Amino acid sequence: MFARMRSFARSVFRRSVMERDMADELSFHVDARAAALEASGVPPEEARRRARVEFGATESYKDECREARGLRLLDDLRADLRYAVRTLARTPAFAAMAIVSLALGIGANTVVFSVVNALVLKPLPIEQPERVFFVQAGPGHPTTSFPNYRDLRDRSVSFDGLVGYRISPINLETGGAPVRTWGYLATGNYFDVLGVKPALGRFFHQADDVHAGEAPYAVLSFECWTGRFGGDRAVIGRTVRLNRTPFTIIGVAPQGFRGTEIFFRPDLWVPMMMEPQIEVGNPWLDNRNTGNTWMLGRLKPGISVGAAEGDLNAIAAQLGRDYPQINDGLRLKLSRPGLIGDTLGGPVRAFTIGILVLAGLVLLAACANLASVLAARGADRQRELAVRISIGASRGRIVRQLLTETLLLASVGGAAGCALAFVAARGLTAWHAPIDVPIQFDIPVDLRVLLFACATSAFAGVLFGLAPARQAAKTNPNGALKESDGPQAVGRGWPVRDVVVAVQVALCVVLVSACALSLRGLQQALTMSLGLDPQGVTIVGFDLGLAGYSKEAGAQFQRRVLDAVKQLPGVQSAAYSNSMPLSIDQSTNVIYPDDRPMLKASEVYTAHVYEVSPGFFQTLGIRREVGRDIDWHDGAGSPRVAVVNRAFAQKIMRTRDPLGRHFAWSWRVAEPTEIIGVVEDGKYESLTETAKPVVFEPILQRYNATTTVEVKSALPSEQVVAAVRQAIAALDPSLPLYQAGTVEQMLGFALFPSQAAAVALTAFGILALVLAATGIHGLVAYSVSRRKREIGIRIAIGASAGNVLRVVLGRIALLLGIGAAAGLLLAAAAGQLLSSIVYQASPRDPVVLGAVAATIVAVGALASWAPARRSLRTQPIEALRTE
Amino acid sequence: MERGTLLPGTLDLLILKAVSLGPLHGYAVLLRLQQITGGALAIEQGALYPALYRLEHQGLLEAKWGLSENNRRARFYTLTPAGRKRFREEAASWSTLVSVMAAALDTGKNEV
Numbered sequence: 001m002f003a004r005m006r007s008f009a010r011s012v013f014r015r016s017v018m019e020r021d022m023a024d025e026l027s028f029h030v031d032a033r034a035a036a037l038e039a040s041g042v043p044p045e046e047a048r049r050r051a052r053v054e055f056g057a058t059e060s061y062k063d064e065c066r067e068a069r070g071l072r073l074l075d076d077l078r079a080d081l082r083y084a085v086r087t088l089a090r091t092p093a094f095a096a097m098a099i100v101s102l103a104l105g106i107g108a109n110t111v112v113f114s115v116v117n118a119l120v121l122k123p124l125p126i127e128q129p130e131r132v133f134f135v136q137a138g139p140g141h142p143t144t145s146f147p148n149y150r151d152l153r154d155r156s157v158s159f160d161g162l163v164g165y166r167i168s169p170i171n172l173e174t175g176g177a178p179v180r181t182w183g184y185l186a187t188g189n190y191f192d193v194l195g196v197k198p199a200l201g202r203f204f205h206q207a208d209d210v211h212a213g214e215a216p217y218a219v220l221s222f223e224c225w226t227g228r229f230g231g232d233r234a235v236i237g238r239t240v241r242l243n244r245t246p247f248t249i250i251g252v253a254p255q256g257f258r259g260t261e262i263f264f265r266p267d268l269w270v271p272m273m274m275e276p277q278i279e280v281g282n283p284w285l286d287n288r289n290t291g292n293t294w295m296l297g298r299l300k301p302g303i304s305v306g307a308a309e310g311d312l313n314a315i316a317a318q319l320g321r322d323y324p325q326i327n328d329g330l331r332l333k334l335s336r337p338g339l340i341g342d343t344l345g346g347p348v349r350a351f352t353i354g355i356l357v358l359a360g361l362v363l364l365a366a367c368a369n370l371a372s373v374l375a376a377r378g379a380d381r382q383r384e385l386a387v388r389i390s391i392g393a394s395r396g397r398i399v400r401q402l403l404t405e406t407l408l409l410a411s412v413g414g415a416a417g418c419a420l421a422f423v424a425a426r427g428l429t430a431w432h433a434p435i436d437v438p439i440q441f442d443i444p445v446d447l448r449v450l451l452f453a454c455a456t457s458a459f460a461g462v463l464f465g466l467a468p469a470r471q472a473a474k475t476n477p478n479g480a481l482k483e484s485d486g487p488q489a490v491g492r493g494w495p496v497r498d499v500v501v502a503v504q505v506a507l508c509v510v511l512v513s514a515c516a517l518s519l520r521g522l523q524q525a526l527t528m529s530l531g532l533d534p535q536g537v538t539i540v541g542f543d544l545g546l547a548g549y550s551k552e553a554g555a556q557f558q559r560r561v562l563d564a565v566k567q568l569p570g571v572q573s574a575a576y577s578n579s580m581p582l583s584i585d586q587s588t589n590v591i592y593p594d595d596r597p598m599l600k601a602s603e604v605y606t607a608h609v610y611e612v613s614p615g616f617f618q619t620l621g622i623r624r625e626v627g628r629d630i631d632w633h634d635g636a637g638s639p640r641v642a643v644v645n646r647a648f649a650q651k652i653m654r655t656r657d658p659l660g661r662h663f664a665w666s667w668r669v670a671e672p673t674e675i676i677g678v679v680e681d682g683k684y685e686s687l688t689e690t691a692k693p694v695v696f697e698p699i700l701q702r703y704n705a706t707t708t709v710e711v712k713s714a715l716p717s718e719q720v721v722a723a724v725r726q727a728i729a730a731l732d733p734s735l736p737l738y739q740a741g742t743v744e745q746m747l748g749f750a751l752f753p754s755q756a757a758a759v760a761l762t763a764f765g766i767l768a769l770v771l772a773a774t775g776i777h778g779l780v781a782y783s784v785s786r787r788k789r790e791i792g793i794r795i796a797i798g799a800s801a802g803n804v805l806r807v808v809l810g811r812i813a814l815l816l817g818i819g820a821a822a823g824l825l826l827a828a829a830a831g832q833l834l835s836s837i838v839y840q841a842s843p844r845d846p847v848v849l850g851a852v853a854a855t856i857v858a859v860g861a862l863a864s865w866a867p868a869r870r871s872l873r874t875q876p877i878e879a880l881r882t883e
Numbered sequence: 884m885e886r887g888t889l890l891p892g893t894l895d896l897l898i899l900k901a902v903s904l905g906p907l908h909g910y911a912v913l914l915r916l917q918q919i920t921g922g923a924l925a926i927e928q929g930a931l932y933p934a935l936y937r938l939e940h941q942g943l944l945e946a947k948w949g950l951s952e953n954n955r956r957a958r959f960y961t962l963t964p965a966g967r968k969r970f971r972e973e974a975a976s977w978s979t980l981v982s983v984m985a986a987a988l989d990t991g992k993n994e995v
Binding site: 008021022024025026028029031032033035054055056057058061064065067068069070 | 908909910913927928929930932933934936937940948951953955956957958
């Protein structure tokens, strides 16, 4: 095998040498034979002649020699390619249509695949990524407390290293005003366990990260180093301030290493023991109640996932016995790293794979389209093929030639598709989340993506070339040459191209319904009750902890900001809080209601908690159902009070009227809180959730340094943002602001998954419609041109316009009907899948399905219109003369 | 003796045999074939070359340019180790075939 490849390669790449050698060798033979004859007394001229005759047909033996080297196929291929280019150049409209639809189909698949590749397939850029796992406590619970992490790390025997880490906002000061960045807090073993080597300087290690506050070291990401420090090598050893504390830069991470979350672009890494300095005012390293730590572990060689989970869960069971109120029922499992375990991994995988299936359907529709046009052309070329077969071309040879043509189309289309995908991938990589969320994807067009595109193109080429090639292989030269183009070819049986059109219409219906269902779902999501009124509300965020404010100074500053904002022109109402519903920053706490004060961790209730100022409900348009609002008297000295939502009242307090009842936070059991009011339910984390229990506490009673100011105003948001910025700058010019924009922009984050789905599906739906329209148009135009004579005769003997149209369009209408019916059935089935991706998408929405059916009929009618009109204008005389 | 037509596949085996006796250029292979078959095999001379190229392509022969007896540039074929192995196998199976066929055809009426 190897010898053959070497010999073939030598022949191909040194073709001229091989040709010359072959000529030399054969002429040596003839010369030698002539010399021998001469020696035996034959005259020189006669000797040469006889030597040549004895040798035989030199050129044909040369050909056989080339074939022996496997060169024949190559020569044929070259001839086929030349022929294919000529054939396609003769029908530029067809070639352009084919290339464009393939480019769109292959491009769509390549884009989607590059996203799947980036999010699901591509391993993290670390050493032996397949041995590294995310450790999570069941679905939706990616975090655990740091003391729990410490116990798991010290007691488990399955890991070469268990890393605890977390992402956190960090204000970076390099001399000028602080900039808000995002970074990782990571235990000292982080880089060593992952096996990453620094691009510059050194990383921190286990020994650096032992005592709280003693390792003020920072590692920069490569992008941060080049972007914020100009790639200066002298940056090592420099001191910067992070959240007002001085840190020394000790190293730069390698290019391409962006931590262990694939959607995240960190600026820096800081040792975990610096947590109290980074998250000022909220130390949790020794607090078993605060579950803030993510865990990654590298399995020891030979340890299986199951064994490691068993090991971890034995420890978890012990932790559950030791701390039943916190850890009872704790179960740990391993999952793939990169997407915070199953929290994002599950939906992201389901969504991208769903989209990949749809993209595949689009490509199938494009192939079906081309197959039908090619089949129609193939029928026209029967006579040409018949001639070629009867003068000795083998059928295999003809099939190969036709496939060359389709593969040529597919590769040109594929190349154009790759270019499209490349542009789209760059666009996606450049995309930033619109608000203060450190989300950015890195979607490269790498070797794997290119291989996928090549495979897809080849697959498409064979797929849409196979039907015409099969037809050609069955060509019977006698029949095809004798038959004239007559009506007998039409109307008999079900030709492949008719089936193809029906299949295509069905695919189109599926795609268009998927698109319409998701758009309608999105529209419903936009109009459903959020439990708040985002209209005209602008938000601005800042963090006083990061800026070094003490608790007392911070509380005073918040109050002064609110007073200043309320004075601004056009402001109707204003408030501040630590966070708000549907923002990315959500926290939950464990609750004990007054009638059931002590519960185990597996039975406890948790509630979302917001710390809000008076005026919060009014500003956000949250309706109060009973009781009173929080006011300025609910301060530090007065009894602890809170407003809850209806779900809290019903699920936790088990009553519709909980006014005057109490509950306690797990971290402050001794001081129960009185419920003073109930507000309507809303959406807090995502739009798909069912109503969750929520507590609103007075921020005057429970200070929080993270501040969001909400302003309701009739003025445009940009003006409000500018005015608020100015007002805050007048109070503290060095305070960095973030998340300045409208609530509607912030909601964009919650709507992002369904928006992404809607955009992708709309693109696919339009693509499918265009493909179906061209397919139907092609079929009708073809059948009209084939049946010109028949139509001419019908008109000549007095057929009315209606009769003619019935003849021309009857079959098309039938195909359209069958295809649409099959498509609607499929769409109803596929809708089930879709409703799990797109919010509010009902699988059997009659309005949508009806609209889709109407669209398809309209598209079919439109596509058939021009050729059908042409058939009506047929002049009988002219039509009969064409033969 | 009548000049026989070539059985399919025998040309390759004969070439391997010819070359197994020492490196030969194409014309010398022809002469050697005529010599070892006593002139019983008749092929058009050119037909030798596709066979040589095929065997070379399969890695059974190796070809190198050298000088002929009268100092002209000629392409010399030698057997590769794979070619030697193949030759032994083919020769053995050919002998088996011949002896089986001979025994079968020699079977007399009263031996049945």
